[in-house]
Amino acid sequence: MPVEWQPVRQSRTHELVLQSIEERVLAGELRAGDRLPPERELAPVLGVSRSALREALRVLETIGVLVAQPGRGPDAGARIVRNPDDALGRLLRLHFALGSYSLEDVLEARVVLERSSFEAAARHVSPEDLDEAEALVVRMGEPDVGVPEFNDLDTRFHVHIARSSGNELTSTLTSAVRESVRPLILRALEEAEDWPATAAALNAEHTELLGLVRAGKGAKAADLVERHIRSLHGTLVDEKSGRVREDS
Structure with a gap:
């Protein structure tokens, strides 16, 4: 079943993006190996700027639950991982x-x-x-x-x-x-x-x-x-x- 994304509030935007992604992980909608939509698609769905989205993704990389591959192709983009x-x-x-x-x-x-x-x-x-x-x-x-x-x-x-x-x-x-x-x-x-x-x-x-x-x-x-x-x-x-x- 595809993940259903909802817009987030604008205050402390990157923290709200983190909360949105965390909620989907806790609900089992996102699992290790799943890919997030491209930034250009995910940012407007969440109702945030791409810079706020990137800030949230960097935090997730730092805590070892996401890896981001720059560029184009099948391996590009952000992927949920388990690397604690x-x-x-x-x-x-x-x-x-x-x-x-x-x-x-x-x-x-x-x-x-x-x-x-x-x-x-x-x-x-x-x-x-x-x-x-x-x-x-x-x-x-x-x-x-x-x-x-x-x-x-x-x-x-x-x-x-x-x-x-x-x-x-x-x-x-x-x-x-x-x-x-x-x-x-x-x-x-x-x-x-x-x-x-x-x-x-x-x-x-x-x-x-x-x-x-x-x-x-x-x-x-x-x-x-x-x-x-x-x-x-x-x-x-x-x-x-x-x-x-x-x-x-």
Whole structure:
């Protein structure tokens, strides 16, 4: 059944456009994969200017529910998508930088999320997911891996395990929380006095974590990932607290 569009009020126009689109998503009239009408058609139907419509579409792109392809052809225009990971990661990273959340808040959120995801992954992980996780661990253990690549692989490993847990929301939140502190963790790794030893120690824990998940030992994996997170992330918290005390 075609979507029925109605004109919106003119005050705070782009917010009203957002509300109109949101209502159609909530009603099930718009789903992931659906395309919105072209701007030249949708703007007059809604009774708004094309600039107001574009502003609303940019907001939807930012929050990860729409992708806009410029130009002409079958792939051009705006399409409803489901892409929450990047959007939530960007949002959380900005709020963390602005001081909305402390390092302690992020640490505790990581602990809760990753304990849950590792324990669940031990029950639900597939052989294919195990193979992919193992490939990440193997690459992290190679001597030519530098700090930035190791940090990327480390992030991918933790997010991959969360996805293997079977809980999409846990996966998305884990990705967002880990991404919010990626720059700080990268800096901490770069400042390590003995990088090869640091990398080897971290990856030994990755290897053990993967072994526990593979063996279905979820409780032990949960305990180990908490120690793993607190050993590095907790150091960042301690360092920040020390600087605060020195400045006060």
